[in-house]
Amino acid sequence: MSTVTRFAPSPTGYLHVGGARTALYSWLYAKKTGGKFILRIEDTDLERSTQASVDAIMDGMNWLELDWDEGPFYQTKRFDLYKEVVAQLLAEGKAYKCFCTPEEVDAMREAQMAAGEKPKYNGMWRERTDHPADKPFCIRFKNPLDGVVVIDDMIKGRIEVANAELDDLVIARSDGTPTYNLTVVVDDWKMGVTHVIRGDDHVNNTPRQMNILAALGATLPKYAHVPMILGDDGKRLSKRHGAVGVMQYRDNGFLPEALLNYLVRLGWSHGDQEIFSRDELVELFDLSACNRAPSAFNTEKLLWLNQHYIRTSPVAHVAKHLQWHVEDQKLEISNGPSLEQLIAVQGERVKTLKEMIEVSRYFYEDFSAFEENAAKKHLRPVAAEPLKAVQAHLAALTEWTAEAVHAAINGAAESLGLGMGKVGMPLRVAVTGGGNSPSLDVTLALIGKDRCLARIDLALAFIAERGEAA
Numbered sequence: 001m002s003t004v005t006r007f008a009p010s011p012t013g014y015l016h017v018g019g020a021r022t023a024l025y026s027w028l029y030a031k032k033t034g035g036k037f038i039l040r041i042e043d044t045d046l047e048r049s050t051q052a053s054v055d056a057i058m059d060g061m062n063w064l065e066l067d068w069d070e071g072p073f074y075q076t077k078r079f080d081l082y083k084e085v086v087a088q089l090l091a092e093g094k095a096y097k098c099f100c101t102p103e104e105v106d107a108m109r110e111a112q113m114a115a116g117e118k119p120k121y122n123g124m125w126r127e128r129t130d131h132p133a134d135k136p137f138c139i140r141f142k143n144p145l146d147g148v149v150v151i152d153d154m155i156k157g158r159i160e161v162a163n164a165e166l167d168d169l170v171i172a173r174s175d176g177t178p179t180y181n182l183t184v185v186v187d188d189w190k191m192g193v194t195h196v197i198r199g200d201d202h203v204n205n206t207p208r209q210m211n212i213l214a215a216l217g218a219t220l221p222k223y224a225h226v227p228m229i230l231g232d233d234g235k236r237l238s239k240r241h242g243a244v245g246v247m248q249y250r251d252n253g254f255l256p257e258a259l260l261n262y263l264v265r266l267g268w269s270h271g272d273q274e275i276f277s278r279d280e281l282v283e284l285f286d287l288s289a290c291n292r293a294p295s296a297f298n299t300e301k302l303l304w305l306n307q308h309y310i311r312t313s314p315v316a317h318v319a320k321h322l323q324w325h326v327e328d329q330k331l332e333i334s335n336g337p338s339l340e341q342l343i344a345v346q347g348e349r350v351k352t353l354k355e356m357i358e359v360s361r362y363f364y365e366d367f368s369a370f371e372e373n374a375a376k377k378h379l380r381p382v383a384a385e386p387l388k389a390v391q392a393h394l395a396a397l398t399e400w401t402a403e404a405v406h407a408a409i410n411g412a413a414e415s416l417g418l419g420m421g422k423v424g425m426p427l428r429v430a431v432t433g434g435g436n437s438p439s440l441d442v443t444l445a446l447i448g449k450d451r452c453l454a455r456i457d458l459a460l461a462f463i464a465e466r467g468e469a470a
């Protein structure tokens, strides 16, 4: 039987990294075993679910290239099926009508708590047949009274839960709508899910769901409960706790493979290997090697991985993702270096694609002011002579290449008997506006001759003005 896994988010916001990692593990397991990965939208909470959230979740999955083989299936479109299953359980005596009012259920719980007992529905309507004709009712599942449910969890190992701990779960509300555990059970069953890989926030639901599946005569799937990713506050990341959405990482300049590599390692390891290509992951990923403990998000490591992928990925691929930031930051790049050229000079120097564009504007745009600290330090009156000399050497060049620029800077320094630094730093501030840039020869070559000469004029004017003011 081939593997079927699923990712089943509730569309109540964007896809955050906790959900994304759980989706990734389900996706990897399906790919690894040559099976199918299903996307199911658990949208039965009508008040909180929105189509915009469904779109945001799919955007996140698309960006991470977690492609689904089937779906998205919407639970709200499957109510007839759920109702049929509830009716079947009722007809077979595996579920029953409960006429308790919410007040009665509350009173029952309060009395149990006052007596020091664990609050639990006491099954008072389980065997009754004296059903009132005109009172609303919900439908409860007849949970077995004895025995234990054993979850042979692929990550957590064996978990045993006594049936005595589980009460008779409501599977349909008094308005006839099915409840969460019922819809999940029906879908996992009808969709032929063989492996339920989900966050361990669901582990308490599992024995209840297994009992309902057994009552339906369904083959039980295998379960793998993935530990939570925790936020800085030590609580599980969730939309309600302001977790960062996957697309925010795109906006912040991360490559999808860096986030994917980071997420897979956060909770799974293969020896001490840190870098995994997608193909390697499909080959090596193994649920039994997942951590049992929760993990905390570490941005430093993600940045390190991002830098690695910026440096080592095919330049055309990085350029494709960089283009998004060009547009996002509204940079006009037609009259400057190509993105491939930019990546070649800045790739080693930045940690994110966003930063790459932020620090590269001078290649494409003139600036109206020099960075204050850099100018204070390097555009002083003593810099005027070296700047004039280097400008003359540069102006005389007949070809504008990094080598020629290099020779011109050297020539200017030698003519004045100065070290390279005395010429180089003022020149850098003059042409880039600040004190940080890739190597000067390459930088000037990419900025272009006319722009460089004009910017040196501006720097000289700035120095002159400064001299007068002093």
Ligand SMILES: Nc1ncnc2c1ncn2[C@@H]1O[C@H](COP(=O)(O)OP(=O)(O)OP(=O)(O)O)[C@@H](O)[C@H]1O
Pocket: 008, 009, 010, 011, 012, 016, 017, 018, 019, 020, 021, 022, 023, 197, 198, 199, 200, 201, 202, 226, 227, 228, 229, 230, 236, 237, 238, 239, 240, 241
């Ligand atoms: N912090 C987390 N770490 C790992 N997995 C998570 C985390 N939060 C949710 N998941 C898993 O992601 C999947 C989708 O969950 P869901 O759509 O309910 O997201 P959610 O963030 O938990 O929602 P909400 O914030 O509304 O509680 C489930 O399998 C869930 O267990």
